[in-house]
Amino acid sequence: DVKVTQSSRYLVKRTGEKVFLECVQDMDHENMFWYRQDPGLGLRLIYFSYDVKMKEKGDIPEGYSVSREKKERFSLILESASTNQTSMYLCASSLRTGKAFFGQGTRLTVV
Amino acid sequence: DAKTTQPPSMDCAEGRAANLPCNHSTISGNEYVYWYRQIHSQGPQYIIHGLKNNETNEMASLIITEDRKSSTLILPHATLRDTAVYYCIVRGHNDYKLSFGAGTTVTVRA
Numbered sequence: 001d002v003k004v005t006q007s008s009r010y011l012v013k014r015t016g017e018k019v020f021l022e023c024v025q026d027m028d029h030e031n032m033f034w035y036r037q038d039p040g041l042g043l044r045l046i047y048f049s050y051d052v053k054m055k056e057k058g059d060i061p062e063g064y065s066v067s068r069e070k071k072e073r074f075s076l077i078l079e080s081a082s083t084n085q086t087s088m089y090l091c092a093s094s095l096r097t098g099k100a101f102f103g104q105g106t107r108l109t110v111v
Numbered sequence: 112d113a114k115t116t117q118p119p120s121m122d123c124a125e126g127r128a129a130n131l132p133c134n135h136s137t138i139s140g141n142e143y144v145y146w147y148r149q150i151h152s153q154g155p156q157y158i159i160h161g162l163k164n165n166e167t168n169e170m171a172s173l174i175i176t177e178d179r180k181s182s183t184l185i186l187p188h189a190t191l192r193d194t195a196v197y198y199c200i201v202r203g204h205n206d207y208k209l210s211f212g213a214g215t216t217v218t219v220r221a
Contacts, residue, residue, distance in 0.1 A: 004154075031207055043155070043198075043211040050207040059210065090154050097204045099145065102154030
């Protein structure tokens with residue numbers, strides 16, 4: 001079975017901290033995605049990557065950056081965390097096209 | 112620019128079939144219809160996808176109209192564990208991006 005693993009299930013950070021959310025997939029998928037999910041707003045795409053070192057902005061990239069140095073790993077970076085970035089963050093991977101597999105999510109709280 | 116339209120919510124009786132509609136009137140020839148669901152506090156899970164023909168797997172059936180402008184996901188015997196948000200997504204072979212709409216919140220009642 002495909003596995004998408006997010007490094008933390010729960011995370012608490014302080015305002016202004018630099019935060020790294022890590023995601024690893026084990027199926028050699030080209031595409032990887034980062035979403036955030038908030039009550040009433042659904043799943044919103046932050047960034048995605050279709051190859052190593054390649055990245056594309058999603059629908060809400062402001063305040064975030066990403067890094068994909070290796071095919072299996074896609075990192076989401078909050079350069080200076082703010083309270084409005086408190087959210088559930090979900091990572092996913094897929095082949096070029098085709099079904100996507102999701103991690104269990106990281107619930108980030110910024111205080 | 113939403114590519115799909117789904118009802119915001121629906122109820123279903125346990126043991127009965129649940130029919131979830133999705134409109135995708137602007138779908139183009141090379142775009143597939145995908146369905147995912149998200150059970151509370153979990154990541155979304157792939158259910159099924161199709162291009163033109165009806166599809167069935169162990170989880171559900173997908174019926175796509177002949178003009179491909181709409182589709183229906185059928186859960187043949189809904190259980191309480193099928194309570195979730197169901198997302199219908201249109202995605203082409205050259206679409207790397209994967210965006211989700213609001214989905215349909217399905218509540219299965221005993």
